[in-house]
Amino acid sequence: MLDPLLLRQDITAVASGLKRRGYVLDTENYQGLESQRKAIQIKVQELQQQRNSRSKLIGHAKAKGEDIQPLLDEVASLGSSLKGAEQQEQLVLEQQKAILTGLPNLADASVPDGKDENDNLELRRWGKPRQFEFEPLDHVDLGTKLGEMDAEAAAKLSGSRFTLLRGGVARLHRALAQFMLDTHTQEHGYTELYVPYMVNADAMFGTGQLPKFADDAFITTDEIPRYLIPTSEVPMTNLVAGEILKADELPMQLTALTPCFRREAGSYGRDTRGMIRQHQFEKVEMVQIVQPDDSDAALERMTKHAEAILQKLELAYRVMLLCTGDMGFAAEKTHDLEVWLPGQDSYREISSISRCGAFQARRMKARWRNPETGRPELVNTLNGSGVAVGRTLIAVLENYQQEDGRIKIPAVLQAYMGGLEYIA
Numbered sequence: 001m002l003d004p005l006l007l008r009q010d011i012t013a014v015a016s017g018l019k020r021r022g023y024v025l026d027t028e029n030y031q032g033l034e035s036q037r038k039a040i041q042i043k044v045q046e047l048q049q050q051r052n053s054r055s056k057l058i059g060h061a062k063a064k065g066e067d068i069q070p071l072l073d074e075v076a077s078l079g080s081s082l083k084g085a086e087q088q089e090q091l092v093l094e095q096q097k098a099i100l101t102g103l104p105n106l107a108d109a110s111v112p113d114g115k116d117e118n119d120n121l122e123l124r125r126w127g128k129p130r131q132f133e134f135e136p137l138d139h140v141d142l143g144t145k146l147g148e149m150d151a152e153a154a155a156k157l158s159g160s161r162f163t164l165l166r167g168g169v170a171r172l173h174r175a176l177a178q179f180m181l182d183t184h185t186q187e188h189g190y191t192e193l194y195v196p197y198m199v200n201a202d203a204m205f206g207t208g209q210l211p212k213f214a215d216d217a218f219i220t221t222d223e224i225p226r227y228l229i230p231t232s233e234v235p236m237t238n239l240v241a242g243e244i245l246k247a248d249e250l251p252m253q254l255t256a257l258t259p260c261f262r263r264e265a266g267s268y269g270r271d272t273r274g275m276i277r278q279h280q281f282e283k284v285e286m287v288q289i290v291q292p293d294d295s296d297a298a299l300e301r302m303t304k305h306a307e308a309i310l311q312k313l314e315l316a317y318r319v320m321l322l323c324t325g326d327m328g329f330a331a332e333k334t335h336d337l338e339v340w341l342p343g344q345d346s347y348r349e350i351s352s353i354s355r356c357g358a359f360q361a362r363r364m365k366a367r368w369r370n371p372e373t374g375r376p377e378l379v380n381t382l383n384g385s386g387v388a389v390g391r392t393l394i395a396v397l398e399n400y401q402q403e404d405g406r407i408k409i410p411a412v413l414q415a416y417m418g419g420l421e422y423i424a
Helices: 004-020 027-063 069-100 139-146 151-158 167-186 201-206 233-240 292-312 359-364 389-399 411-417
Strands: 121-126 252-261 280-290 317-321 333-341 346-355 367-369 376-378 380-388
Touching: 004 027, 004 069, 027 069, 121 292, 139 167, 139 389, 167 252, 167 280, 167 292, 167 380, 167 389, 167 411, 201 233, 201 359, 233 252, 233 280, 233 359, 233 380, 280 292, 280 389, 292 317, 292 333, 292 346, 292 380, 317 346, 333 389, 346 389, 359 380, 380 389
Parallel strands: none
Antiparallel strands: 121 317, 252 280, 280 380, 317 333, 333 346, 346 380, 367 376
């Protein structure tokens, strides 16, 4: 959530920043609410002062033996007026909050302007796409030929946008996840967590999924509704909600392997073939909680951590700086890793690493105590895929396919596969 103080001090600058994100702020409406809030706040303060002064007079009048009933009646009347004014103030604050919670984060100055992925900026590439001496297949045809990737069986159980894996491909999927966790915990210093797969509405609000993206979430229908996590960013980041952290607790680096559940509302017809866009998929997530002056460096660190996974797997990729129109709601700057998929003859997103500044921290009331000032200040949060397991499986299948239909196991994964060199 944006700082309300920003809107009070320079709403024109905020509106200009939001316009870069494709959002038009009704400045006249917000300023009208702000004028109401200020007027009511002054009225509340005046009524409080009047009630306090009259309350003091009651004691003096009582000591003199005077009739205090008129004063009691006046204090009661002032109390009633004060309650009404406070209710009006709360109503205006709620209207302002409803606007604030729907505003995306402001983009960093280094983020290029643009409408969609076509306006993203390529930062660098690693590796060269493999050249095949035969026509490479996509992961769907490869998995079907192996008899180990079955969309029909999954549809029988759950409907569309689910995939059932068998045998060597299922084992490879598990090996990839284990390899990612080991790399992040043993080489990059992350603490592994096992987190709940369902969270409450407060947690979803804290990281920005609610209220704006309610239609994209799966929710239970029990007495206390819970949301199936769209990513483990939600439970991991919310661990610091309402906390005041010590300076030596930062940076906090967390990672977890979880399933992710998304309704994919509004994405009908997009990537319906195969495992690119599913209602359920697994992801190794990275989260960092840092001091504000470490936020830029943390984004670079996390990007390198995700890149390390693809480099160890020897998968060609490129790093993209997302434009203002392609960034996530809570992000102020985002790096995407796009892996080469020969079956699609294109680079496709496999990881998204976002710096959120204080946007999520303000919603969660997550702070740290600055030893220089002794005061609590908002932390900065970052999150990123380290990386999406299903999409990495796709990349391995397509890039390591052999002409005879076998899949060569990347060298770094063979120990996780019991020494197996090929899936056949």
